Amino acid sequence: MDxxxxxxxxxxxxxxxxxxxxxxxxxxxxxxxAATSAxxxxxxxxxxxxxxxxxxxxxxxVIFGENISFDHYFGTYPDATNENGTPFxxxxxxxxxxxxxxxxxxxxxxxxxxKRLGPDQALTCDQNHSYGAEQAAFNGxxxxxxxxxxxxxxxxxxPVLFGEPGLVMDYYDGxxxxxxxxxxxxxxxxxxxxxxxxxxxxxGAINLISGQTHGMQxxxxxxxxxxxxxxxTQSPDAEGVGTVINDPDPAWDDxxxxxxxxSDNLGAMHGRNVGDLLNQRHVTWGWFQGGFRPTGTxxxxxxxxxxxxxxxxxxSVDYSPHHExxxxxxxxxxxxxxxPSSVQAIxxxxxxxxxxxxxxxxxxxxxxxxxxxxxxxxxxxxDGHAGYSDPLDxxxxxxxxxxxxxxSPEWSSTAVVLxxxxxxxxxxxxxxxxxxxxxxxxxxxxxxxxxxxGHDGYADRCGYGPRLPLLVVSPYSKVNYVDHTRTDQTSVxxxxxxxxxxxxxxDSSFDARAGGLWNMxxxxxxxxxxxxxxxxxxxxxxxxQH
Numbered sequence: 001m002d003x004x005x006x007x008x009x010x011x012x013x014x015x016x017x018x019x020x021x022x023x024x025x026x027x028x029x030x031x032x033x034a035a036t037s038a039x040x041x042x043x044x045x046x047x048x049x050x051x052x053x054x055x056x057x058x059x060x061x062v063i064f065g066e067n068i069s070f071d072h073y074f075g076t077y078p079d080a081t082n083e084n085g086t087p088f089x090x091x092x093x094x095x096x097x098x099x100x101x102x103x104x105x106x107x108x109x110x111x112x113x114x115k116r117l118g119p120d121q122a123l124t125c126d127q128n129h130s131y132g133a134e135q136a137a138f139n140g141x142x143x144x145x146x147x148x149x150x151x152x153x154x155x156x157x158x159p160v161l162f163g164e165p166g167l168v169m170d171y172y173d174g175x176x177x178x179x180x181x182x183x184x185x186x187x188x189x190x191x192x193x194x195x196x197x198x199x200x201x202x203x204g205a206i207n208l209i210s211g212q213t214h215g216m217q218x219x220x221x222x223x224x225x226x227x228x229x230x231x232x233t234q235s236p237d238a239e240g241v242g243t244v245i246n247d248p249d250p251a252w253d254d255x256x257x258x259x260x261x262x263s264d265n266l267g268a269m270h271g272r273n274v275g276d277l278l279n280q281r282h283v284t285w286g287w288f289q290g291g292f293r294p295t296g297t298x299x300x301x302x303x304x305x306x307x308x309x310x311x312x313x314x315x316s317v318d319y320s321p322h323h324e325x326x327x328x329x330x331x332x333x334x335x336x337x338x339x340p341s342s343v344q345a346i347x348x349x350x351x352x353x354x355x356x357x358x359x360x361x362x363x364x365x366x367x368x369x370x371x372x373x374x375x376x377x378x379x380x381x382x383d384g385h386a387g388y389s390d391p392l393d394x395x396x397x398x399x400x401x402x403x404x405x406x407x408s409p410e411w412s413s414t415a416v417v418l419x420x421x422x423x424x425x426x427x428x429x430x431x432x433x434x435x436x437x438x439x440x441x442x443x444x445x446x447x448x449x450x451x452x453x454g455h456d457g458y459a460d461r462c463g464y465g466p467r468l469p470l471l472v473v474s475p476y477s478k479v480n481y482v483d484h485t486r487t488d489q490t491s492v493x494x495x496x497x498x499x500x501x502x503x504x505x506x507d508s509s510f511d512a513r514a515g516g517l518w519n520m521x522x523x524x525x526x527x528x529x530x531x532x533x534x535x536x537x538x539x540x541x542x543x544x545q546h
Contacts, residue, residue: 047369048283048284048370048371048372048410049410049413051281051282051283051372051500052501053499053500054498054499054500054501055476055499055521055523056413056476056523057413057414057415057474057476057499058372058410058413058414059370059371059372059373059374059410059413059414059415060372060373060374060414060415060416060417060495060496060499061370061374061375061376061401061405061414061415061416061417062208062373062374062375062376062416062417062419062492063376063378063397063398063401063402063416063417063418063419064205064208064375064376064377064419064420064421065378065383065384065394065398065418065419065420065421066201066323066383066384066385066389066420066421066422066424067126067129067201067384067385067386067420067421067422067423067424067426068384068420068423068424068426068468068469069423069424069426069427069428069466069467069468070099070191070193070428070430070467070468070469071099071100071114071171071426071427071428071429071430071467072170072171072172072423072424072426072427072428073171073172073177073180073391073469074097074099074180074181074184074189074191074469075099075100075114075171075173075428076099076100076116076171076173077097077099077173077174077181077184077189078090078094078096078174078181078184078185079173080173080174080175080181081116081173081175082175083118083175084118084119084120084175085118085119085175085176085178086119086174086175086176086178086537086538086539087175087539088173088174088175088178088181088182090174090185091185091480093480094185094480095480095481095482096482097189097191097482098191098192098430098484099191100114100171100429104429108169109142109143109144110143110144110145110146110147110169110427111147111148111166112147112165112166112169113166113169114169114170114171114427115166115169115170115171116170116171116172116173117162117170117171117172117176118175118176119175119176119392121162122172122176122311122390122391122392123160123161123162123310123311123312123314123386123390124155124161124162124163124167124170124386124387124390125152125153125154125155125158125161125162125163125167125386125387126152126155126385126386126387126388126424127150127151127152127167127168127386127424127425127426128149128150128151128152128425129150129199129200129422129423129424129425130199130200130245130246131197131198131199131200131203131245131246131443131460131462132198132443132444132445133149133150133425134149134150134198134199134423134425134465134466135198135444135445135447135448135462136148136149136150136445137149137150137425138431138445138447139446139447140445140446140447141431141447142431143428143429143430143431146168146169146425146427147165147166147168147169150168150425150426151165151166151167151168151425152167152168152425153165153166153167153168155387158314158387160312160313160314161312161387168425168426168427169427170427171427172391176391176392177391177395177538178395178537178538178539179395179398179399179533179535179538180391180395180398180418180469180471180538181538182531182533182538182539182540183402183418183471183473183531183533184471184480184482185480186473186479186480186528186529186531186543187471187472187473187474187477187478187479187481187528187531188471188472188477188478188479188481188482188483188520188521189469189470189471189481189482189483190469190470190471190482190483190484190485190487190520191467191482191483191484192430192467192483192484192485192486192487193419193467193468193469193470193486193487193488193491194432194463194464194465194466194467194468194486194487194488194489195207195422195423195463195464195465195466195467195468195488195489196211196463196464196465196488196489196490196510197213197245197436197461197462197463197464197465198245198448198462198463198465198466199245199246199422199465200246200247200421200422201247201320201322201323201421201422202244202246202247202248202267202322202325202328203244203245203422204420204421204422204489205322205323205324205325205421206244206269206273206325206328207488207489207490207493207510208325208375208419208421208489208490208492208493209273209274209275209325209326209375209493210269210271210272210273210274210325210493210505210509211489211490211493211505211509211510211511211512211514212271212505212507212508212509212510213243213244213245213460213461214241214242214243214456214458214460214461214507214508215241215243215269215270215271215507216232216233216241216242216243216244216248216267216268216269216270216328217232217233217236217239217240217241217242217267217268217269217270218231218232218233218236218240218248218265218266218267218268219251219265219266219267219268220265220266221251221256221257221260221263221264221265221266222260224251224266224268226239226240227240227265228240229265231246231248231264231265232244232246232248232265232266232267233248233267234246234440234443234459234460235440235458235459235460241270242459242460243458243459243460243461244267244269245443245460247322248264248265248266248267248322249264249266249267249321249322250266250267250268250321250322250324250325250327250328250333251266251267251268251327251328251330252268252327252328252329252330252333252335253266253321253324253327253333253335253337254294254300254301254302254303254304254335254336254337255294255301255302255303255304255319255321255337256321256322256327257321259298259301259303259304259305260298260301267328268328268329268330269328269329271329271505271507272331272505272506272507273325273326273329273331273332273505274373274493274496274497274502274505275287275326275329275331275332275354276329276331276332277497277502277503277505278372278373278496278500278502279349280502281500281501281502283372283373283500283502284347284348284371284372284373285347285354285371285372285373285374286346286347286354286355286356286360286361286364286371286373286374286375287324287325287326287354287355287356287374287375287377288356288357288358288360288361288374288375288376288377289319289323289324289355289356289357289358289376289377289379290318290319290357290358290377290378290379290380290382290383290397291304291306291317291318291319291320291357291379291380292304292319292324292337292355292356292357292358293306293337293339293357293359294336294337301336302336302337304317304318304319304321304337305317306318306319306379308379308380308381308382309381310381310382310388310389310390310393311390311392311393312390314381314388315381316380316381316388316389317380318379318380318381319379319380320380320383323377323383323421324355324377326354326355327355332353332354332355333353333355334351334352334353334354334355337355338351338352338353339351339352339356339357339360340352340356340360343360343363343364343367343369344367344369346360346361346363346364346369346371347364347369347370347371347372347374358376358377358378358379361374361376361401362404365404365405365408365410368408368409368410370405370408370410372500373496373500376401378394378397378398379397381393382394382396382397383397384420385424386424392536395535395536395538396535396536397535398418399533399534399535399538400535402416402473402531402533403532403533403535406530406531406532411475411530412475412526413475414474414475415472415473415474415476415477415521416472416473416474417470417471417472417473417492417495417517418469418470418471418472418473419468419469419470419489419492420468420469420470421489422465422466422468423465423466423467423468426466428466428467430467432463432464432465432466432467433464433486434447434448434451434462434463434464435463435464435513436451436453436454436461436462436463436510437449437450437451437452437453437454437462438453438459438460438461438462439453439459440459440460443460444460444462447462448462454508455508456507456508458508463488463510464488468489470487470491472517472520472521473528473531474521474528475526475527475528475529476521476522476523476526476527476528477520477521477522477527477528478519478520478521478522478527478528479527479528481520483519483520485515485516485517485518485519485520486515487514487515487516487517488510488514488515489510490509490510490511490514491514491515491516491517492517493505493509493511493514494511494514494516494517495516495517497511498516529543529544530542530543530544531543
């Protein structure tokens with residue numbers, strides 16, 4: 001049931017109580033517009049608990065992981081083999097998901113059948129997850145060309161990584177991704193959520209915050225003057241503005257282009273994002289990413305050099321610029337990675353401009369001033385991206401952060417959303433509904449070219465793409481619940497927009513057509529208790545009352 005704002009009056013009164021919302025806010029949500037300038041003058045940055053919201057949720061924390069398809073983590077949920085790794089026993093009456101049934105496991109239409117990966121195979125080769133390759137793997141919706149089109153089964157020069165023919169088909173169960181399965185057991189999981197478009201990290205991250213991958217312009221890395229570069233933007237118009245389908249580094253970031261030591265052109269986005277909408281409503285917010293804090297300077301540029309090693313003792317730089325979507329927009333960028341002016345200023349507009357290190361989120365949480373909206377991005381070694389990260393390191397980050405949030409006073413009004421930027425090309429059997437086609441002869445495959453292009457006419461925005469995991473962890477989550485509502489990355493954006501009466505992005509953003517997260521919640525009263533997990537094993541350390 002995607003209510004969105006449907007049955008507005010009755011639902012708002014039931015969720016919030018009569019008189020809880022100002023008339024200007026009700027008007028904003030009813031019309032899809034932001035506050036008027038007169039209203040805005042009455043609003044000042046203030047504690048998140050004071051701001052009017054559509055639901056009892058006063059804090060949203062989005063933990064945005066990397067490169068996982070639904071079947072790769074949840075294909076056999078809730079059944080684990082328990083042959084190695086952390087034991088997992090599902091609760092009675094755990095609902096089934098649209099996963100890997102017996103036929104898909106033993107007589108798959110692809111060249112190989114899916115196989116279980118154990119915790120000793122947590123580090124694997126990175127798969128091909130480009131815009132065109134993923135479409136080709138879908139083979140018009142037959143979902144049977146993953147081995148030929150997206151598989152990378154050999155990891156050249158990286159002997160610690162596991163790879164073998166058929167790897168792209170393989171999956172983990174609750175003996176490895178134990179923490180994720182335990183969150184699904186105690187909170188709400190979606191088995192019908194999709195990448196907004198096909199392709200890699202940058203389009204996925206930009207869709208999370210704006211729902212619009214058109215608007216990218218290639219610029220010179222020093223002067224920021226527009227240049228022509230098809231590796232940055234696809235199908236550009238006369239002014240060089242097109243659609244992003246790959247992973248250029250952001251224009252407004254000193255640490256882009258390997259700390260400006262290379263000469264690749266960068267990407268600058270035009271248009272609005274959710275940060276602009278939240279600023280108009282004077283809602284505190286921030287993007288918090290591992291490694292964002294500089295380790296030094298090189299001339300006029302900040303340097304992001306912090307590194308960590310994963311469970312296989314592979315080291316990588318923590319900060320990945322193309323995983324930071326707000327740095328593509330000049331309005332919301334912090335090019336020099338300046339720190340916040342104080343802990344109390346985190347979430348407000350100051351020199352940091354809402355872009356922070358993960359440690360700043362921890363500081364705000366400890367100080368009792370967590371922003372209303374927070375996006376958390378793990379350092380590379382913990383973000384789950386195959387090739388340099390893994391599910392075990394990812395689990396340490398996710399469980400560690402949620403444990404801290406649940407121990408804070410803000411937990412009682414918080415919703416943590418676990419979402420992903422793309423599928424990495426990993427196999428998933430669910431053929432998506434193509435709600436927006438594209439007819440770029442150089443990029444698009446049959447699955448996209450045969451569908452209507454949106455009325456905006458923008459090319460290279462074909463979606464929905466692959467199915468991805470999506471979980472909601474909150475006192476207001478439904479418990480041990482699997483939601484079948486069709487959603488996508490912009491459903492998270494839409495929930496934030498609606499909850500804080502921020503309006504819509506516009507310009508044919510996918511937020512206008514996104515399914516809602518409403519079925520994953522029960523707002524009449526809190527129903528889910530706290531769940532503390534062992535970050536290393538993912539096992540339940542304690543479960544209690546909300």
